[in-house]
Every structure is written in C-alpha cells, then in structure tokens.
Amino acid sequence: MDFFEDPEDVVKSEFIAVVLAGFGRELQPLTSNHGDEPCPKALLPIGNKPMIDYILAWLEPSGVTDVLLVCPTSHRRSIADHVRSDASASFPSLRIDLQTYGDPQDSSFGTGSILRTFAHRIDRDFVVLPCDFIPPPSLQLLTVLNKFRMESAASGSILTSTWYEAPSQPDKNAGDEWGPHTPLTSIVWDEKTGSLLQVEIPNSLNRNDEEIELKMSLLSMHPRLKLTNRLQDSNVLVCHRSVLELLQKKRKLESLSKGFLPWLCKINHCRSKKEAYKTLLQPYRKMPTLANALKHSTLNEPNTINYKEEDDGKITTNHGPNTRVGLITHKAGDGIAARMNNLYDYLEVNRRFLEQAAQNQAGPPAKGPLIDSKAQISADSSIGQSTRVEERASVKKSVIGRHCVIGKMTKIVGCVILDHCIIEDGAKLEGCILGGSTKVGAKAELSKCVTQAGFEVDTGGNYRNAKLEISDWTTAGAYDDEESDEDEEFEAESEDD
Amino acid sequence: MGSEQPPQTSEQGQEPSQSFRSQKSMTKAERRELQEKQRATKAAAKASGSTGQANKPATKQPEGGGEKSSGKQSGKQGSGSGQSTQPQNQHQRRASRVSGVGGDITRPGGGPGANIASDLASRSINPRGVRIFSHFGLQHKSGAGKGLIHPAIVRLGLLFSDFQITGANARCLATLIAFKHVIQDYTTPQNNTLSRHLMTHLSAQISHLVAARPMSVTMGNAIRQLKLEISGVDIDLPEQDAKEALCGTIDSYIEERITAADQVIAQSAGLKIKDGDILLTYARSSVVEKALLRAHEEGKSFSVYVVDSRPMLEGKKLLTALSTAGIPCTYLLLPAIGSVIAEVSTVFIGAHSLHSNGAVHSRAGTALVSMMAKQHSIPVVVCCETYKISETVQLDSFTKNELGPLNGIFSTFPISIPRESLATENTTNLEILNPLYDLTPPKNITAVVTEVGIIPPTSIGTIHIALGRQIV
Numbered sequence: 019m020d021f022f023e024d025p026e027d028v029v030k031s032e033f034i035a036v037v038l039a040g041f042g043r044e045l046q047p048l049t050s051n052h053g054d055e056p057c058p059k060a061l062l063p064i065g066n067k068p069m070i071d072y073i074l075a076w077l078e079p080s081g082v083t084d085v086l087l088v089c090p091t092s093h094r095r096s097i098a099d100h101v102r103s104d105a106s107a108s109f110p111s112l113r114i115d116l117q118t119y120g121d122p123q124d125s126s127f128g129t130g131s132i133l134r135t136f137a138h139r140i141d142r143d144f145v146v147l148p149c150d151f152i153p154p155p156s157l158q159l160l161t162v163l164n165k166f167r168m169e170s171a172a173s174g175s176i177l178t179s180t181w182y183e184a185p186s187q188p189d190k191n192a193g194d195e196w197g198p199h200t201p202l203t204s205i206v207w208d209e210k211t212g213s214l215l216q217v218e219i220p221n222s223l224n225r226n227d228e229e230i231e232l233k234m235s236l237l238s239m240h241p242r243l244k245l246t247n248r249l250q251d252s253n254v255l256v257c258h259r260s261v262l263e264l265l266q267k268k269r270k271l272e273s274l275s276k277g278f279l280p281w282l283c284k285i286n287h288c289r290s291k292k293e294a295y296k297t298l299l300q301p302y303r304k305m306p307t308l309a310n311a312l313k314h315s316t317l318n319e320p321n322t323i324n325y326k327e328e329d330d331g332k333i334t335t336n337h338g339p340n341t342r343v344g345l346i347t348h349k350a351g352d353g354i355a356a357r358m359n360n361l362y363d364y365l366e367v368n369r370r371f372l373e374q375a376a377q378n379q380a381g382p383p384a385k386g387p388l389i390d391s392k393a394q395i396s397a398d399s400s401i402g403q404s405t406r407v408e409e410r411a412s413v414k415k416s417v418i419g420r421h422c423v424i425g426k427m428t429k430i431v432g433c434v435i436l437d438h439c440i441i442e443d444g445a446k447l448e449g450c451i452l453g454g455s456t457k458v459g460a461k462a463e464l465s466k467c468v469t470q471a472g473f474e475v476d477t478g479g480n481y482r483n484a485k486l487e488i489s490d491w492t493t494a495g496a497y498d499d500e501e502s503d504e505d506e507e508f509e510a511e512s513e514d515d
Numbered sequence: 516m517g518s519e520q521p522p523q524t525s526e527q528g529q530e531p532s533q534s535f536r537s538q539k540s541m542t543k544a545e546r547r548e549l550q551e552k553q554r555a556t557k558a559a560a561k562a563s564g565s566t567g568q569a570n571k572p573a574t575k576q577p578e579g580g581g582e583k584s585s586g587k588q589s590g591k592q593g594s595g596s597g598q599s600t601q602p603q604n605q606h607q608r609r610a611s612r613v614s615g616v617g618g619d620i621t622r623p624g625g626g627p628g629a630n631i632a633s634d635l636a637s638r639s640i641n642p643r644g645v646r647i648f649s650h651f652g653l654q655h656k657s658g659a660g661k662g663l664i665h666p667a668i669v670r671l672g673l674l675f676s677d678f679q680i681t682g683a684n685a686r687c688l689a690t691l692i693a694f695k696h697v698i699q700d701y702t703t704p705q706n707n708t709l710s711r712h713l714m715t716h717l718s719a720q721i722s723h724l725v726a727a728r729p730m731s732v733t734m735g736n737a738i739r740q741l742k743l744e745i746s747g748v749d750i751d752l753p754e755q756d757a758k759e760a761l762c763g764t765i766d767s768y769i770e771e772r773i774t775a776a777d778q779v780i781a782q783s784a785g786l787k788i789k790d791g792d793i794l795l796t797y798a799r800s801s802v803v804e805k806a807l808l809r810a811h812e813e814g815k816s817f818s819v820y821v822v823d824s825r826p827m828l829e830g831k832k833l834l835t836a837l838s839t840a841g842i843p844c845t846y847l848l849l850p851a852i853g854s855v856i857a858e859v860s861t862v863f864i865g866a867h868s869l870h871s872n873g874a875v876h877s878r879a880g881t882a883l884v885s886m887m888a889k890q891h892s893i894p895v896v897v898c899c900e901t902y903k904i905s906e907t908v909q910l911d912s913f914t915k916n917e918l919g920p921l922n923g924i925f926s927t928f929p930i931s932i933p934r935e936s937l938a939t940e941n942t943t944n945l946e947i948l949n950p951l952y953d954l955t956p957p958k959n960i961t962a963v964v965t966e967v968g969i970i971p972p973t974s975i976g977t978i979h980i981a982l983g984r985q986i987v
Contacts (some may be wrong), residue, residue: 030700032666032669164673167666167669167670167673168670168673168674168677168679170670171667171671171673171674174672210926212592224937305690305693307692308680308689308692308693309672310675310688311685311686311688311689311692311694312680312689313685314680314682314684314685314688314801314828315680315681315682315685316681316682316685316798316799316800316829316832317678317679317680317681317682317827317829317832318685318800318832319832320832320835320836320839321839335980365797373740462797472839509972
C-alpha cells in the first residue's frame with residue numbers, strides 16, 4: 019500500500035502570524051470585568067463582528083496558515099470559546115494556537131516582552147499583528163509580505179512596518195471627556211526606497227518635544243527625506259527571525275512599536291553600533307546570499323565608494339549588516355484603516371462602518387421579527403439579532419448588539435450598544451458606548467458616556483461626558499476617592515444611596 | 516438601429532433586415548459581424564446599466580497595427596451601429612472610422628456620455644488588443660504561492676517580476692543560488708528516490724519562476740545541466756551526501772562557466788583595446804563592464820561612449836560604474852548615435868544569448884547599434900560566455916521576445932515631471948509595447964569573444980567541439 023505523504027510537509031510554511039490580544043487598558047471601562055467575567059478587547063464588536071475577526075479575515079487570503087494568538091490568562095476562556103466556535107468557521111485555513119501570558123492586572127507587559135516569552139515557539143519569519151487594527155479593503159497583507167520578501171532577499175533587511183494615514187486630525191475642540199487622544203508620532207521616511215528612517219516617540223523622557231535631531235550620516239545616506247506626523251503606526255510588522263535575537267539582547271525595550279522600532283532605525287545609520295550586533299544579524303553564514311547575483315544585475319546601483327584602505331589596513335566595503343526597516347504606507351484615499359486604541363476611535367470606526375454598510379445596502383435594512391413596525395430605525399443603523407425594539411423608538415446612526423431590549427419612545431443617536439443591554443422607556447442616549455448587559459433606567463439621559471459592562475443607570479439619571487464604572491460594593495468610599503485621584507478625568511460613579 | 520445610416524454601399528440597406536435572415540444565408544463574414552454586434556450589444560448593455568437601448572454598441576474596436584481581419588472583402592461595415600469590426604483594407608477602414616464617428620454624433624438618445632461608456636466598456640473587455648506581440652501573453656503575478664513553493668523561490672519570483680534582478684548572468688546566478696537553498700532544505704519522501712522526486716520538486720519551483728518572468732536561455736542551460744546531474748546521482752548515496760554533491764556541482768558550474776569565463780573574456784577583450792581607443796557600448800552588460808574595468812586597471816587609456824535607451828536606462832548605471840573607476844565617458848541616447856559613430860574605433864556589446872546561426876539576442880536597440888557600426892566599417896565585438904549559447908536558430912526578433920512592464924516600474928523620469936503627463940498606462944487609443952530584446956544578424960557582427968577563444972559568429976556551432984562536451 020502506498021501512503022502518499024502530504025505534499026504540504028515537503029516545504030515548511032514561510033511565516034507564522036503572532037496576533038497579540040492585549041488587555042485593552044485604554045478602552046476601559048469597556049474592557050473592565052463584568053462581574054467576574056472579563057471583556058477582552060479582542061472581542062469588542064465593530065458593527066456586530068468581534069474585532070479579532072477582522073484581523074483573522076485579513077490573514078486568510080495571504081497564505082499564512084499558522085497563527086499564534088497570545089492573550090492574557092484571564093481572557094483565555096472567552097477567546098478560546100470564540101475561536102473554536104462556529105463564527106470562526108470562516109477561517110478554515112488558519113491553524114490557531116492560543117497561548118497565554120500570566121498577568122497581574124497592571125503589570126506592564128509590553129509587546130516586546132511577550133515576544134521574548136514566546137520566542138521558543140517562533141522558529142521562522144513572523145508577522146506581528148495587533149488585534150485592534152482594522153485593515154482597509156484595498157490593502158492586502160500579501161502586499162506587505164511581498165515587500166518584506168523582496169527586501170529580505172535583496173538587501174537583507176529584517177523588518178517591514180506598515181503605516182497608515184489617519185483620515186483626519188482630531189478636532190482641537192473635540193472633547194477630552196474620555197481621556198487624551200492618541201498623541202501624534204513624527205516619523206522620517208524615504209519614499210523612493212520605502213524605508214523608515216527615524217521614529218520620534220512623543221512624551222518620551224529624554225527628549226525635547228519641540229526639536230527633532232537628524233544625524234548627518236542619515237542625511238548622507240538618504241538625501242531625500244520626508245518628515246510627517248500624519249502617518250500612524252498600525253503595529254503590523256513583518257520580521258525576520260533574527261529580530262527575536264535582537265530583542266533578547268535589548269531586554270530594556272518593552273514595547274515593539276515605541277521602543278524597539280525607533281532603536282532599530284537609529285542604529286541603522288550608525289555603523290559602529292551595528293558592528294556590535296553583527297553576529298546576531300548574520301548567524302547563518304553558511305547560507306548563500308544573493309549578493310553576487312545582485313552585483314551582476316544590470317539595474318543594480320553600483321557602489322560609488324572608491325575602495326580605499328583604512329589606516330588599520332581594513333578595506334571598507336559595505337555599511338555593515340543591514341538593519342534597514344522597510345515601510346509600507348497606506349494613503350487615506352485608498353480606504354480607511356484604523357486602530358482601536360482609544361474610545362474615540364472605537365466610536366469613529368463604528369460610525370464609519372455604518373456609513374459603508376449604508377452605502378452597500380440598497381434600501382433600509384430588513385427588520386428583524388422582534389422589531390416593532392412603528393419604531394423608526396434609520397438606514398444607517400445596524401441592529402443585531404434577536405433584539406427587541408419597541409414602538410416609537412428612534413434609532414439613528416447606531417450599532418445595537420444582539421439580544422437587546424430597546425424600550426418605547428427612546429431616542430438613540432450615534433451610539434454603540436453592545437449585547438444584552440436593556441434600555442427602558444423614554445431614555446435618551448447620545449454618542450454613548452454601552453458595555454454589555456447595561457441597564458438604562460427609564461427617562462435617563464446619557465450624553466457621551468461610556469459604561470462598564472453590567473452597569474445600571476438609575477431611572478431619570480443624567481450623565482454627561484462620563485465614564486461610568488461599577489464601584490466595588492465592599493470597599494468604602496475611600497477607595498473611590500483614591501481612584502478619582504489617580505485618573506485625571508472626571509468620573510461619575512453610580513451609587514445607590 | 517438603422518435610424519442613421521451613412522450611405523456606404525448598397526448592401527447597407529439590407530442591414531435592418533439582417534437579423535431576420537437565417538444564419539445559413541449569410542456569408543461567414545456576415546455571421547461573424549453579427550456575432551460581434553451581439554457581443555458588443557451585451558457589453559454595452561452591461562456597461563451602461565439599463566439604458567434600454569439594446570442596439571447601441573458604439574464600439575470602435577482598437578484600430579491598432581494588426582486587427583483581426585476576416586476574409587470579408589465587401590464593403591459591409593455594420594456601421595449602422597457605429598461598429599467597424601472587419602476592416603479589410605485601409606480605404607475601407609478609414610471609411611468605417613468616419614462612418615463610426617458620424618454614427619456616434621447623430622445617434623439619438625443616450626447622448627455622448629453613454630456612447631463613451633459603452634465604448635470604453637467594449638474596449639476594456641477586448642483582451643486581444645493589438646495583434647503584434649500578442650503571442651507573448653500577459654504578465655500575471657502568481658498568487659500567494661502554493662504550499663509547495665520554497666520561500667527562496669517565492670522571493671526570487673518577486674525580485675524577477677519587479678525587475679530588481681535583471682540581466683542574463685544575474686538571473687542565472689540568482690536562480691542557481693535559490694536552487695541551492697531548495698536542495699539544502701529538501702528531504703526525500705518515503706518510497707521515493709532523490710533523483711526522481713527532486714526533479715519533480717524542482718519542476719514546480721521552475722514553473723513558478725517562469726510565471727514571474729519568462730525564462731532566459733542562461734537559466735535554461737543551467738537548469739538542464741542541473742537536471743542531468745540530478746539524474747546521475749547514485750541511488751545508494753545517503754541523502755546528505757547527495758545534496759552536498761549537488762550543491763558542489765552548482766558551485767563549480769558557477770565558478771567555471773560564469774566567473775572564470777568572465778575573467779578569461781575580460782582578458783581576451785582587453786587585447787582588442789589599445790591606448791587612445793574610443794569604444795562604444797550599449798546599455799549595460801556585466802561582461803563588457805568587467806572587460807572595460809579590467810583594461811583600465813591594466814593601465815590602458817581609452818574613452819567610452821555609453822549609449823542608452825528607455826525604458827530601462829541601464830546605461831546610467833554603467834556610466835556610474837565606469838566614471839567611478841576613472842574612465843572618461845560620454846553618455847548619449849540611442850537616437851543620437853548617428854552623430855558619434857564615425858569617431859568610434861570598436862563597439863563592444865553583450866548578449867542575452869547566442870544562436871546557432873550566429874545571431875545575437877540582446878537588449879532592444881543593440882541591432883541598431885551594430886547595424887550603424889557595420890555601415891561605418893567599425894568592428895563589432897560581442898562578449899559572451901559559452902553557457903549562453905542556445906541550440907536554436909532565430910531569424911527575427913518577433914517570434915521570441917518579452918514585453919516589459921508598463922507601470923513606470925523603472926522610474927526613470929525625474930520627479931519634477933508630474934506623473935499624469937507621462938504615458939505610463941494604456942489609455943484609450945494608446946497601447947504601449949516595450950519589447951525588451953532584439954536580434955542582431957550575424958552579418959553585422961565581426962567577432963565573438965568567448966572563454967574558448969575569439970571566433971567569427973558563423974562558427975558558433977563548433978564551440979561544443981572545442982569544449983569537448985556532448986551538449987553545450
């Protein structure tokens with residue numbers, strides 16, 4: 019009997035995807051615990067589809083099959099349930115391996131540390147993906163992978179990052195009610211070769227925010243530069259496996275995007291620093307490279323440096339091992355990309371999703387069986403399954419989750435309401451984000467509020483610009499004061515007095 | 516249909532009733548025309564939504580150099596619908612164009628906007644385009660790569676299709692190095708032998724590379740040699756030894772037939788360069804570059820004219836390389852060659868491949884250069900390694916060629932020119948063709964410098980005897 023061996027095993031797959039499902043601290047109180055159950059950031063829905071589905075759907079056509087999904091231990095069960103559920107039957111070719119990293123609630127586990135912890139599971143080139151990036155339909159992961167493949171083969175570059183143009187600057191007058199907006203990052207990049215040259219991290223300690231330092235060696239290598247702060251990091255990085263070794267060496271760098279990437283760009287044009295890492299970057303000396311072939315290529319840029327002998331007899335040839343960071347930019351005109359870093363973006367992306375859905379649909383959405391015929395639901399809203407909407411409720415520009423109950427005469431404008439919420443009669447909601455299982459009492463008025471899952475707004479309550487969190491019953495008021503002292507913004511707590 | 520009929524021939528009047536005649540009574544050309552009309556109608560209906568005008572195909576088929584011509588000789592134009600499907604000779608084609616325009620202008624309802632929309636729609640659905648070079652096929656990028664393709668080959672395919680590695684020598688070297696990777700990562704499956712299975716494994720990789728860019732003669736010869744070696748591997752040899760042996764043969768092939776050959780050629784060609792010479796070269800050949808640099812290092816003083824042409828502008832890189840070394844150079848574009856050719860003493864050109872009849876297949880424009888040199892009785896020297904020799908006979912540059920990519924991939928225009936004013940994409944009424952190679956006939960060539968000697972082009976066939984091999 020001849021058992022034919024699986025041909026897939028002859029060649030090992032080229033990339034492994036590492037999806038980092040973080041804690042979502044910036045999205046609190048949405049991501050705070052609902053009772054004892056956590057609400058992972060990865061499962062927050064955009065247009066009634068969990069965030070993580072978008073990333074997995076993006077991975078699917080790109081040819082990457084192995085996925086290492088990393089999440090905090092407390093979120094393990096919820097994410098495992100989702101990944102193995104029917105909803106994820108739409109990713110048949112992905113093999114998802116779920117791993118957890120232990121976390122006390124507030125330890126600073128940066129992305130760099132996570133990669134260090136799981137370095138033993140990553141044995142080839144890898145793609146780092148955040149769980150909160152919504153890729154635009156016009157950008158394919160294959161494009162990013164191809165750019166990495168080409169640069170890695172041609173010039174030995176070890177990392178390719180993806181940056182997107184944020185659609186519009188946040189209005190200066192936009193409220194600060196939910197905390198500060200993401201600060202803008204300035205970067206220096208070269209358009210012709212598509213390389214990232216320098217990343218300026220805002221608010222870092224030993225820097226003056228009003229000046230940007232450019233080294234002369236950088237300018238001589240790349241005479242045509244662009245300096246911009248309109249591009250934002252998508253945290254999608256395609257890396258060579260030697261990046262892991264560099265990370266092990268630089269243990270102080272916690273975060274990939276805010277620590278490692280700027281450091282890598284910095285040492286790229288400083289030859290002396292690169293020499294120190296030469297052995298790490300070229301461990302595979304025996305593997306033949308394409309350098310000789312490239313020298314023969316007719317479109318290759320010839321080396322314009324005259325070979326001269328140095329004083330110590332060594333001949334300078336190249337610029338040392340290559341740590342060039344490639345860059346893919348995505349213009350806003352080609353489609354909107356977004357990262358769900360904070361609450362404003364979350365609201366904004368949901369709104370944009372509604373606009374797109376409204377464009378795609380010809381007429382008003384089909385009404386579910388539980389929706390009353392007298393309810394006024396505008397065409398650009400999205401209502402989840404099994405949600406009951408009573409008569410004369412008015413829903414505009416909102417996303418409503420599943421199994422909700424919207425009472426009579428309610429007005430809901432520009433809101434995102436997660437699953438299992440109950441909104442009683444006569445409530446008015448404007449620009450709010452309600453966590454799962456929130457109860458809004460009758461005739462309550464909420465404007466620009468975010469509630470934690472399971473929160474209960476009492477009848478006739480009136481809240482503006484607030485983050486509504488469930489206070490712990492057993493602790494005394496002193497604890498609450500402590501909390502409000504820590505956070506700089508105004509917080510309203512519900513207390514049934 | 517039939518509302519405005521520029522009177523062409525008497526048969527025109529039968530147009531409206533054509534659809535009512537049975538197909539048997541029409542001539543073959545008339546049937547073809549009807550089919551085209553129906554096809555264009557469908558396209559127009561699809562393109563302009565439901566305009567309700569089912570018979571409004573304003574198709575002007577692209578009137579390129581070669582159009583699909585049927586055997587029809589009569590003046591039937593079918594231009595009642597503005598169609599000019601079967602132009603037979605110039606006169607009728609011109610007439611049909613006029614009628615087509617006339618038909619468009621006087622068309623009732625719909626207006627010019629809808630006409631243009633259906634016009635474009637029909638043009639875009641016509642995949643055949645211009646007939647010349649249509650047999651080369653369209654370049655299409657392969658997808659994510661099936662699981663069988665080794666990552667080194669995937670990356671190489673990307674480098675090829677993106678034109679980052681160009682030139683016969685460079686592509687062959689890159690291919691051989693990628694195959695070394697593949698062989699080193701290869702494991703023989705159960706119940707199979709290395710010599711048989713590795714061949715099939717490699718064939719899959721090769722077809723991926725060919726899909727990225729058509730294979731060059733150098734790659735073909737090298738792969739043929741590699742396959743010969745693989746089939747000759749001893750079946751009892753342990754796998755690791757066999758793999759190392761194969762990598763060793765690849766290394767020795769590169770060393771012998773490319774690197775060492777280049778050195779010998781550079782030396783022999785240097786014998787043809789004397790002090791005070793004015794040399795001319797075209798585009799960029801790695802062998803010619805090495806020869807010139809070596810002659811300069813030996814202390815000879817000469818100057819070089821570098822002739823270059825779009826779209827690749829490879830001569831610029833050669834100019835950089837030679838000037839850095841200190842050789843006095845002059846740079847000109849191909850149309851200007853007539854002004855300088857009289858002063859040149861020798862012309863050195865490289866080759867993509869040599870054919871058995873002595874013809875040289877090289878970068879497009881080389882034929883012009885050698886013809887000009889021949890007219891002025893200037894010796895034309897081709898520098899070429901023996902592994903570029905192909906068994907085939909080629910008589911013209913149309914049967915085997917390659918079309919270059921369109922989208923400004925070579926970025927040879929200065930940034931100050933706005934991209935919209937450049938013709939980098941196909942538009943209506945314009946189709947861009949970039950053949951990359953052309954053929955220099957043997958009568959224009961004086962000598963071929965190979966590593967086995969300097970020979971006249973007509974005795975290419977004797978090289979394999981000189982090399983002592985069965986096949987080249």
